[in-house]
Amino acid sequence: MKRLRNENADLDASDLKILRLLEKDARTSTAELARAVGLSAPSVAERIRKLQENGVIEAYTVRINPAALGMKLSAWLRIRPVPGQLAVVTEIIRDLPEIALCDRVTGEDCFIALAHVGSVAELERVIDRIIPYAMTNTAIIQSSPVEPRSLLDGLKG
Amino acid sequence: MKRLRNENADLDASDLKILRLLEKDARTSTAELARAVGLSAPSVAERIRKLQENGVIEAYTVRINPAALGMKLSAWLRIRPVPGQLAVVTEIIRDLPEIALCDRVTGEDCFIALAHVGSVAELERVIDRIIPYAMTNTAIIQSSPVEPRSLLDGLKG
DNA sequence: CATGAAAACAGGTCTTA
């Protein structure tokens, strides 16, 4: 049987199937997962426990529609702190709840951040907090040709 | 009572609490949610059903650690198709399972995409698929000053 | 496999439009 082996994880076809099912609906019961993969419920529970322990499964979360919460505008910000202000910018970003995600990256831009806001005015307030200490470049999201997609899609089995 | 009102949703404090708890652990049982918010289990189940129906809750998913699956390298790609090749580039991106996420954006770059790969060689293969039809700019993720954060953090109540 | 917990379902009450 095909196995995916790393220092942390050692996944077989059943593990992958469980992960795929949980990705589609994290609230699927152990019993139902068991039926789908053809194992006993305790066996599936044990596999899930191990996937968590190994750090393969980091968390179970709910995907919330930003627009339904009034966040009708989303934007990617590229942020390039002026010399000496990197720590300050990091702190400001951490303090802005509108920033849903921020990665430190290589290249001329130091950070890439995702902001969800209710209006252009709100977006301006976010940028105004950062701009004293960094150059920013804002790209408003128009659509998503690729909806958040599974890491598992690239794996066979 | 404070309410968050939109065309789709009309959330009260209990709904927000339920969403926050599900965000922390989407597998929390209805019974436990009920205890936490001080309602009966059927009542909480009904609220959750409505949140799904209203599109506030889009999905329950599991967060998988890319590194645990051998994807040790993640990168942001900015992609700017050469004139006339936008449709082709869109198709290529859709066909690349390494691309976990891709947004169409305003500005000089047309797309922003997130890729998870196992190695630099694999990253090169991804870029090589795109580069005949677009200018790309690749920024490798070094760290994440802001871990994926709740949309609800900005809301009071 | 057995037991305690939880989910699903079915009325029933109270409030509000």
Place this chain on the structure above:
DNA sequence: TAAGACCTGTTTTCATG
């Protein structure tokens, strides 16, 4: 009076030792 939110039982299903 009708709709909606919530509650209390009961039955079935599930989690887990």
